[in-house]
Amino acid sequence: MSNEKGWGMRAFDWFEERLPIVSFIDHSVGSKYPAPNNLNYFWNFGSLAGFMLVVLMMTGIVLAMSYTPHVDHAFESVERIMRDVNSGWLIRYLHANGGSFFFIVVLIHIFRGMYYGSYKAPREVLWWLGIVIYLLMMATAFMGYVLPWGQMSFWGATVITNLFSAVPIVGDEIVTLLWGGFSVDNPTLNRFFALHYLLPFAIVGVVVLHIWALHIPGSNNPMGIEVTANDKIPFHPYYTSKDVFGLGVFLLFYFTVVFWFPNAMGHPDNYIPANPLQTPAHIVPEWYFLPFYAILRSIDDKLTGVILMFGSILILFVVPWLDTSRVRSANFRPIFKVLFWIFLLDCFVLGWCGSQLPEGLPLILTRVGTFWYFFHFLVLLPVVGWIETPRPLPSSISTPVIASPAE
Numbered sequence: 377m378s379n380e381k382g383w384g385m386r387a388f389d390w391f392e393e394r395l396p397i398v399s400f401i402d403h404s405v406g407s408k409y410p411a412p413n414n415l416n417y418f419w420n421f422g423s424l425a426g427f428m429l430v431v432l433m434m435t436g437i438v439l440a441m442s443y444t445p446h447v448d449h450a451f452e453s454v455e456r457i458m459r460d461v462n463s464g465w466l467i468r469y470l471h472a473n474g475g476s477f478f479f480i481v482v483l484i485h486i487f488r489g490m491y492y493g494s495y496k497a498p499r500e501v502l503w504w505l506g507i508v509i510y511l512l513m514m515a516t517a518f519m520g521y522v523l524p525w526g527q528m529s530f531w532g533a534t535v536i537t538n539l540f541s542a543v544p545i546v547g548d549e550i551v552t553l554l555w556g557g558f559s560v561d562n563p564t565l566n567r568f569f570a571l572h573y574l575l576p577f578a579i580v581g582v583v584v585l586h587i588w589a590l591h592i593p594g595s596n597n598p599m600g601i602e603v604t605a606n607d608k609i610p611f612h613p614y615y616t617s618k619d620v621f622g623l624g625v626f627l628l629f630y631f632t633v634v635f636w637f638p639n640a641m642g643h644p645d646n647y648i649p650a651n652p653l654q655t656p657a658h659i660v661p662e663w664y665f666l667p668f669y670a671i672l673r674s675i676d677d678k679l680t681g682v683i684l685m686f687g688s689i690l691i692l693f694v695v696p697w698l699d700t701s702r703v704r705s706a707n708f709r710p711i712f713k714v715l716f717w718i719f720l721l722d723c724f725v726l727g728w729c730g731s732q733l734p735e736g737l738p739l740i741l742t743r744v745g746t747f748w749y750f751f752h753f754l755v756l757l758p759v760v761g762w763i764e765t766p767r768p769l770p771s772s773i774s775t776p777v778i779a780s781p782a783e
């Protein structure tokens with residue numbers, strides 16, 4: 377039998393010699409990319425985030441084909457998408473709920489990084505790029521929510537853009553620039569539409585850098601220790617199949633909401649057309665902004681509130697240095713592990729506070745929660761790193777497995 381290559385393989389080789397795209401993929405997420413053999417399901421969330429980014433861009437482009445960015449037509453154009461455009465309701469619900477699920481996935485991805493110390497050397501730049509993505513995501517989501525031009529769109533935009541007036545000296549100029557005039561109006565809607573369309577492409581660019589920065593040191597792992605050659609397995613087929621399984625499970629949740637509870641995460645007031653003459657009783661942002669909204673309102677002074685709110689995200693950039701422990705994984709850090717769960721609870725409490733009126737118990741909790749948020753990063757992280765005695769680290773991933781007696 378001849379082992380001559382068929383014409384198909386020869387054509388493939390010809391192309392591959394000129395543009396080695398298949399071997400590039402194989403080295404990036406394929407059989408030539410070695411990954412630690414102990415990654416758990418929390419390592420699925422990066423690929424899930426990538427999946428959601430693609431879903432949002434594809435559904436968004438289709439929505440844009442029938443959407444009209446004009447204050448007189450935006451609300452009705454969305455209703456038309458829901459009622460008259462073929463499968464328009466599905467595309468819109470996939471997109472609107474997709475935003476929420478994108479945040480759920482990315483937040484789990486971030487908290488995973490915090491728990492396993494993935495932000496520590498040598499992955500600081502990877503972490504920074506993640507925060508840049510998170511900031512871009514928030515800007516994109518905020519502008520997207522304005523597009524249906526419902527009551528919450530309009531009043532949310534008014535409240536949040538007005539925050540910039542707190543900036544000394546140039547505050548009012550910034551607000552005028554954001555609005556494109558002297559109130560939230562048609563120019564505002566136009567520029568928000570343009571930017572909402574543009575920013576996801578910027579996110580794609582930063583994601584490419586993010587993955588690039590990941591491939592330099594390779595993935596961290598649940599033990600947080602350096603990985604020896606013996607403890608690595610090829611990404612494909614092991615993690616590609618695990619990612620596909622995780623995607624299936626994730627889709628069950630996503631589709632359950634899209635098909636059965638498509639408005640559960642939205643606000644009913646956004647089904648009322650925007651009315652600049654009627655302020656809703658209670659203006660609330662989308663759920664993923666609630667903790668930051670709470671921090672903003674934790675203090676009476678507007679400028680201090682704005683500084684605290686932006687500071688609560690920007691502080692993430694210096695976390696790799698605020699955390700003074702050299703041990704990465706919380707599994708080996710008894711005190712840090714407890715603090716991690718308290719911090720997570722604190723974020724949920726702040727989220728609840730952000731949905732309430734800032735008075736009485738919610739206001740007290742907001743203030744305690746905001747204090748704890750910064751106390752965690754600025755005081756506890758450095759101090760615990762110094763005083764904590766971590767559990768002994770195994771010398772390799774396989775050591776504890778080989779050492780433990782057979783059961």
Ligand code: HEM
Pocket residue numbers: 418419420421422423425426427429482485486489492494495499502503505506507509510579583586587590594595596597
């Ligand atoms: C569009 C959003 C994002 C996408 C598509 C994305 C994608 C990925 C992928 C595919 C991985 C490798 C698989 C994994 O470890 O889960 C990864 C790792 C990582 N990402 Fe992201 N990411 C996003 C946002 C973020 C954000 C917002 C942060 C932090 C603020 C972040 C921080 C990290 C870190 C620290 C790692 C390394 C984890 C480790 O090896 O332990 N990412 N990302």
